[in-house]
Amino acid sequence: MATEKKDYDKPVPLIEKWSQPFWDSIKTHRPLIRKCKNGHVNFPYTALCGRCGSHEHQWVPLSGKGTIFSFAIYYQLWHSGWKDDVPYNAVLVELDEGIQVPGDVVGIKNEEIDVGMRVEMTFDDVTPEVTIWHFQPLEPLQFAAHPLGRRYRYEDRPKPRDSAVSATMRGR
Numbered sequence: 001m002a003t004e005k006k007d008y009d010k011p012v013p014l015i016e017k018w019s020q021p022f023w024d025s026i027k028t029h030r031p032l033i034r035k036c037k038n039g040h041v042n043f044p045y046t047a048l049c050g051r052c053g054s055h056e057h058q059w060v061p062l063s064g065k066g067t068i069f070s071f072a073i074y075y076q077l078w079h080s081g082w083k084d085d086v087p088y089n090a091v092l093v094e095l096d097e098g099i100q101v102p103g104d105v106v107g108i109k110n111e112e113i114d115v116g117m118r119v120e121m122t123f124d125d126v127t128p129e130v131t132i133w134h135f136q137p138l139e140p141l142q143f144a145a146h147p148l149g150r151r152y153r154y155e156d157r158p159k160p161r162d163s164a165v166s167a168t169m170r171g172r
């Protein structure tokens with residue numbers, strides 16, 4: 001059961017007319033997604049479908065499951081709300097419904113995050129008005145092919161000693 005966080009000091013979403021049903025569904029921990037009459041999944045939300053211009057749509061259940069498309073580990077504090085979290089991660093997840101949503105991964109170390117990792121939404125009632133989501137890895141761990149066919153593993157990232165900048169700084 002989520003508990004209210006009295007001192008939640010990270011930014012909260014700006015909830016607008018078009019996205020209100022989505023955020024309401026997040027609050028119930030049963031996410032919904034908007035589909036236009038031609039079956040296009042709409043996200044982010046605007047008055048008309050971004051692909052066909054239809055204004056006829058319905059809200060349907062969202063699986064909440066997806067694949068990590070990209071991620072970053074932040075060692076720099078950009079907002080005081082994360083002062084106790086550095087280094088923290090940010091991910092872009094391609095949901096099974098075909099939309100990409102931002103978030104963060106909880107429940108594993110930053111070093112274990114990888115492109116292609118299968119994850120699911122988990123919900124966090126951060127204020128009485130707003131619930132946000134995080135992602136957690138599916139159990140057992142599963143990996144899917146990257147939507148662009150590329151894979152980049154965290155442990156393969158360029159090391160500082162390999163970079164042109166550090167070579168220059170050493171006078172090579």
Ligand SMILES: [Zn+2]
Binds near residue numbers: 036040051053054
């Ligand atoms: Zn459409």
